Amino acid sequence: xxxxxxxxxxxxxxxxxxxxxxxxxxxxxxxxxxxxxxxxxxxxxxxxxxxxxxxxxxxxxxxxxxxxxxxxxxxxxxxxxxxxxxxxxxxxxxxxxxxxxxxxxxxxxxxxxxxxxxxxxxxxxxxxxxxxxxxxxxxxxxxxxxxxxxxxxxxxxxxxxxxxxxxxxxxxxxxxxxxxxxxxxxxxxxxxxxxxxxxxxxxxxxxxxxxxxxxxxxxxxxxxxxxxxxxxxxxxxxxxxxxxxxxxxxxxxxxxxxxxxxxxxxxxxx
Amino acid sequence: xxxxxxxxxxxxxxxxxxxxxxxxxxxxxxxxxxxxxxxxxxxxxxxxxxxxxxxxxxxxxxxxxxxxxxxxxxxxxxxxxxxxxxxxxxxxxxxxxxxxxxxxxxxxxxxxxxxxxxxxxxxxxxxxxxxxxxxxxxxxxxxxxxxxxxxxxxxxxxxxxxxxxxxxxxxxxxxxxxxxxxxxxxxxxxxxxxxxxxxxxxxxxxxxxxxxxxxxxxxxxxxxxxxxxxxxxxxxxxxxxxxxxxxxxxxxxxxxxxxxxxxxxxxxxxxxxxxxxxxxxxxxxxxxxxxxxxxxxxxxxxxxxxxxxxxxxxxxxxxxxxxxxxxxxxxxxxxxxxxxxxxxxxxxxxxxxxxxxxxxxxxxxxxxxxxxxxxxxxxxxxxxxxxxxxxxxxxxxxxxxxxxxxxxxxxxxxxxxxxxxxxxxxxxxxxxxxxxxxxxxxxxxxxxxxxxxxxxxxxxxx
Numbered sequence: 198x199x200x201x202x203x204x205x206x207x208x209x210x211x212x213x214x215x216x217x218x219x220x221x222x223x224x225x226x227x228x229x230x231x232x233x234x235x236x237x238x239x240x241x242x243x244x245x246x247x248x249x250x251x252x253x254x255x256x257x258x259x260x261x262x263x264x265x266x267x268x269x270x271x272x273x274x275x276x277x278x279x280x281x282x283x284x285x286x287x288x289x290x291x292x293x294x295x296x297x298x299x300x301x302x303x304x305x306x307x308x309x310x311x312x313x314x315x316x317x318x319x320x321x322x323x324x325x326x327x328x329x330x331x332x333x334x335x336x337x338x339x340x341x342x343x344x345x346x347x348x349x350x351x352x353x354x355x356x357x358x359x360x361x362x363x364x365x366x367x368x369x370x371x372x373x374x375x376x377x378x379x380x381x382x383x384x385x386x387x388x389x390x391x392x393x394x395x396x397x398x399x400x401x402x403x404x405x406x407x408x409x410x411x412x413x414x415x416x417x418x419x420x421x422x423x424x425x426x427x428x429x430x431x432x433x434x435x436x437x438x439x440x441x442x443x444x445x446x447x448x449x450x451x452x453x454x455x456x457x458x459x460x461x462x463x464x465x466x467x
Numbered sequence: 468x469x470x471x472x473x474x475x476x477x478x479x480x481x482x483x484x485x486x487x488x489x490x491x492x493x494x495x496x497x498x499x500x501x502x503x504x505x506x507x508x509x510x511x512x513x514x515x516x517x518x519x520x521x522x523x524x525x526x527x528x529x530x531x532x533x534x535x536x537x538x539x540x541x542x543x544x545x546x547x548x549x550x551x552x553x554x555x556x557x558x559x560x561x562x563x564x565x566x567x568x569x570x571x572x573x574x575x576x577x578x579x580x581x582x583x584x585x586x587x588x589x590x591x592x593x594x595x596x597x598x599x600x601x602x603x604x605x606x607x608x609x610x611x612x613x614x615x616x617x618x619x620x621x622x623x624x625x626x627x628x629x630x631x632x633x634x635x636x637x638x639x640x641x642x643x644x645x646x647x648x649x650x651x652x653x654x655x656x657x658x659x660x661x662x663x664x665x666x667x668x669x670x671x672x673x674x675x676x677x678x679x680x681x682x683x684x685x686x687x688x689x690x691x692x693x694x695x696x697x698x699x700x701x702x703x704x705x706x707x708x709x710x711x712x713x714x715x716x717x718x719x720x721x722x723x724x725x726x727x728x729x730x731x732x733x734x735x736x737x738x739x740x741x742x743x744x745x746x747x748x749x750x751x752x753x754x755x756x757x758x759x760x761x762x763x764x765x766x767x768x769x770x771x772x773x774x775x776x777x778x779x780x781x782x783x784x785x786x787x788x789x790x791x792x793x794x795x796x797x798x799x800x801x802x803x804x805x806x807x808x809x810x811x812x813x814x815x816x817x818x819x820x821x822x823x824x825x826x827x828x829x830x831x832x833x834x835x836x837x838x839x840x841x842x843x844x845x846x847x848x849x850x851x852x853x854x855x856x857x858x859x860x861x862x863x864x865x866x867x868x869x870x871x872x873x874x875x876x877x878x879x880x881x882x883x884x885x886x887x888x889x890x891x892x893x894x895x896x897x898x899x900x901x902x903x904x905x906x907x908x909x910x911x912x913x914x915x916x917x918x919x920x921x922x923x924x925x926x927x928x929x
Binding site for chain 2: 215217220223228230232237246255386388391
């Protein structure tokens with residue numbers, strides 16, 4: 198280091214701040230970040246890297262199927278663990294078709310557990326975010342259990358499925374003789390939402406159903422739709438689906454009309 | 468017609484031109500998913516050697532997607548310009564590559580040739596090209612389009628300002644637009660992907676962007692990226708529409724899955740033209756494409772995804788679009804697995820579009836389940852900048868909070884301009900200087916005090 202080089206320059210002297218920083222409060226978009234030359238300031242580069250790392254981990258963190266199954270059983274549900282036909286995560290990402298079908302063992306396990314026809318089958322699928330299932334599946338099912346009790350629906354054992362996509366629920370629901378299948382799935386993680394749960398409802402599940410035949414409730418997570426609100430919406434859609442015998446584009450979610458001051462009414466247990 | 472190629476003791480047979488093209492394609496997950504990829508590295512190169520010997524005229528006589536079953540094939544064959552094609556009509560695919568790289572293939576010669584190049588010819592030659600070839604030839608191609616400014620001039624690169632918001636909140640969108648303008652972005656278009664598809668909500672967004680453009684007399688255009696039939700309906704209700712948007716693909720069946728055909732696109736274009744809102748030109752269409760869309764719609768006819776992508780540009784071409792971009796990494800790892808595949812696809816798409824005379828930009832992007840990151844995007848955008856890409860996306864901090872993917876940012880385009888010396892559309896560049904946002908050298912000024920754009924923010928966002 199040369200002795201005459203100034204050593205007192207503050208790091209922030211090299212960052213040009215954006216004077217419109219107050220606008221950043223009105224959008225989740227990353228605005229008014231400032232710049233170092235033409236690049237992002239160090240703080241922002243690292244903030245972005247952390248968000249991306251969390252989203253990547255959400256995709257690749259191994260799904261703790263045993264723990265999730267145990268926690269769901271502790272809520273009082275019957276459970277069964279299965280895997281899709283995709284043997285590993287990298288295959289799962291390359292071959293969406295395999296993630297939509299049960300493994301041979303999984304199919305056999307469900308056939309063994311299939312009993313009399315039921316109203317609803319519930320499938321918990323890791324999807325593209327095991328982080329989302331680890332964080333949201335159990336508290337959501339706790340909230341949904343009260344809605345099931347309120348409506349008096351009969352349930353198949355809760356299926357906990359590894360390396361699984363939404364359409365795996367079609368095969369599972371069909372084997373379990375369910376009128377409708379509900380799939381809880383880890384959604385494709387966004388940079389700001391690595392732990393978002395999606396709920397997909399399909400009436401008369403059969404292999405080969407198209408996405409246009411499903412209803413979806415998205416963004417179930419702390420900063421998004423609450424577990425209680427999501428459970429209320431799902432129960433509303435289920436009631437309509439079972440009564441009208443359909444799901445998909447012709448079933449519109451109008452549950453918000455029943456909200457009280459923006460909140461779902463509490464379940465009434467009988 | 469079957470094709471064969473001998474490598475040492477091994478004879479490789481290819482059932483037809485479609486099979487040969489697929490096996491000659493650099494490896495990617497989508498072609499593996501479709502079951503059309505080469506089974507080994509050697510078969511891939513054998514297919515390329517075989518393809519190099521195929522005469523270009525073969526693509527005029529052997530359709531990869533049947534003529535009778537597909538209106539895109541009919542469009543390609545029925546509108547082929549034989550006179551433009553004549554200078555290369557005697558060449559094989561391999562000869563064609565050598566010609567494109569040669570000094571004989573000047574910008575003028577390539578512009579004259581473009582109407583004679585079918586998408587299959589462009590795709591075929593791209594399969595024989597390395598990344599540097601794709602860059603070197605694309606750089607020579609000139610495609611200039613106009614609406615309220617001039618896009619595609621040599622030495623320029625435009626940016627789409629993409630101010631998306633998860634709930635279409637007017638204040639939030641306005642904040643992102645102001646941020647982008649103050650970073651010198653928006654000459655390609657101010658283009659919003661709406662969360663809603665309701666006509667009243669879309670109309671509000673169109674009025675919002677039109678209001679900002681009118682108030683500050685910005686030489687640019689706006690677009691709300693909704694279905695072409697919805698845009699046509701909005702136009703009929705008297706709402707200001709600059710550009711009509713549509714996603715398109717390379718087969719009739721894939722387009723049907725998007726709810727469109729060529730006739731619907733023609734209606735959309737005529738509706739936009741009827742408004743006469745362009746001040747410098749009549750390029751009123753904005754199209755998006757991307758490798759894998761046909762397979763995803765189960766409408767690929769056993770053709771590789773890169774060839775089908777080039778066919779999507781043939782769909783765009785007759786509608787004289789202002790902008791076309793490939794959304795290269797959006798579709799996910801089952802089509803383009805990692806950064807290497809995304810980079811290659813981006814360069815192929817840009818080359819094929821430009822060779823065909825289409826104003827190709829690129830959404831340099833990836834999703835979080837692909838094996839890619841910001842370093843891969845830096846590489847691709849730098850290569851595309853060198854290749855003369857028409858435009859890239861500008862998204863606050865690279866993070867699209869509505870569509871949940873990462874693309875290029877307001878900062879990224881500043882970096883490209885700095886390292887490659889790229890200018891903006893000249894009319895927009897002059898506006899930025901008038902507004903005191905950039906200096907005469909095109910660099911951003913350090914913003915001091917309250918800029919007129921910011922002073923207007925509270926009422927714009929109200």
